[in-house]
Amino acid sequence: MIINPFLDRGRHRDLYGRAGRLTRRTGALMRAKTSGRPVPKVIVRLLTDHRGEDAPPGLVVDIGCGRGTSSRALAEQLRPTRLIGIDLAQALLADARERAGRQRGVRAEFVQADFHQLPLAGGSAGSVVAAFCLYHSPQPERALAEIARVLAGDGLAVLVTKSLDSYREMDALVARAGLDPRAEQRESLYTAAHSGNLAGLTDTCLEVITTEHEEHRFTFDGLDHAAEYLATNPKYHLAPGLYGNPGALAKALHEALPEQSITTSSVITYVVARHRGGRP
Numbered sequence: 001m002i003i004n005p006f007l008d009r010g011r012h013r014d015l016y017g018r019a020g021r022l023t024r025r026t027g028a029l030m031r032a033k034t035s036g037r038p039v040p041k042v043i044v045r046l047l048t049d050h051r052g053e054d055a056p057p058g059l060v061v062d063i064g065c066g067r068g069t070s071s072r073a074l075a076e077q078l079r080p081t082r083l084i085g086i087d088l089a090q091a092l093l094a095d096a097r098e099r100a101g102r103q104r105g106v107r108a109e110f111v112q113a114d115f116h117q118l119p120l121a122g123g124s125a126g127s128v129v130a131a132f133c134l135y136h137s138p139q140p141e142r143a144l145a146e147i148a149r150v151l152a153g154d155g156l157a158v159l160v161t162k163s164l165d166s167y168r169e170m171d172a173l174v175a176r177a178g179l180d181p182r183a184e185q186r187e188s189l190y191t192a193a194h195s196g197n198l199a200g201l202t203d204t205c206l207e208v209i210t211t212e213h214e215e216h217r218f219t220f221d222g223l224d225h226a227a228e229y230l231a232t233n234p235k236y237h238l239a240p241g242l243y244g245n246p247g248a249l250a251k252a253l254h255e256a257l258p259e260q261s262i263t264t265s266s267v268i269t270y271v272v273a274r275h276r277g278g279r280p
């Protein structure tokens with residue numbers, strides 16, 4: 001049986017053992033982006049809107065913080081006295097410390113832990129963010145129950161994910177080029193927690209206050225640019241030597257297809273939640 005690579009714990013080191021893959025993937029996507037608000041900014045706005053401008057954010061926890069992209073915005077814009085970033089990957093935590101750990105007046109810590117077992121006391125967190133990480137859990141309800149456990153009685157959680165059909169035009173490109181003829185039939189990387197089920201999963205342990213969806217659009221300006229992104233995508237069954245190698249992937253694309261730009265999209269979903277009735 002083929003395991004979805006985003007749910008295969010054995011692939012975690014390949015995906016996040018070093019910062020390079022995530023950095024290259026995000027770089028290629030951000031260079032292609034033509035519409036959609038910056039996600040960290042939206043997260044901060046949702047927390048302030050639902051808490052009130054002047055209410056302190058309490059202990060802010062960024063779960064699956066990766067390289068600290070959201071942690072940095074949370075530290076700079078919410079200015080909590082304490083922020084904790086949690087992730088399984090040591091290499092990414094080191095980057096997060098560099099990028100988000102130096103905000104004056106904010107005590108920021110970046111801790112290695114599994115989000116199914118958070119190293120935090122019950123009811124200790126005023127604000128919890130989990131962006132683009134719950135789809136790595138084979139049991140996202142367990143991770144969400146942990147978030148509910150650590151959330152203070154008046155705390156707020158913001159959970160972020162993507163749609164199942166994100167970047168599907170890239171699948172079509174890979175299939176057309178013959179690099180993985182079944183690319184369009186491969187399971188979405190986001191099956192565990194996606195735009196269509198995240199609010200329902202959250203509702204099992206918290207009260208959903210609001211759900212926002214926003215389409216983000218991307219135009220890759222040619223096959224070289226598309227290859228930069230595709231080489232970081234573990235979804236496809238490519239010939240040996242292509243995954244992780246944008247140069248070889250670009251060459252294979254150019255051999256199979258005329259030069260072209262590729263437009264694709266992903267719906268980003270934000271779920272804001274609290275304890276039912278505002279208190280557990």
Ligand SMILES: C[S@@+](CC[C@H](N)C(=O)[O-])C[C@H]1O[C@@H](n2cnc3c(N)ncnc32)[C@H](O)[C@@H]1O
Nearest residue numbers: 016064065066087088089114115131132133136
């Ligand atoms: C796509 S990255 C998202 C990073 C960051 N939140 C962002 O928005 O840029 C997913 C992150 O989830 C982390 N992760 C996956 N499974 C995890 C687990 N069981 N416990 C903690 N972190 C996990 C990975 O190490 C990775 O850093």
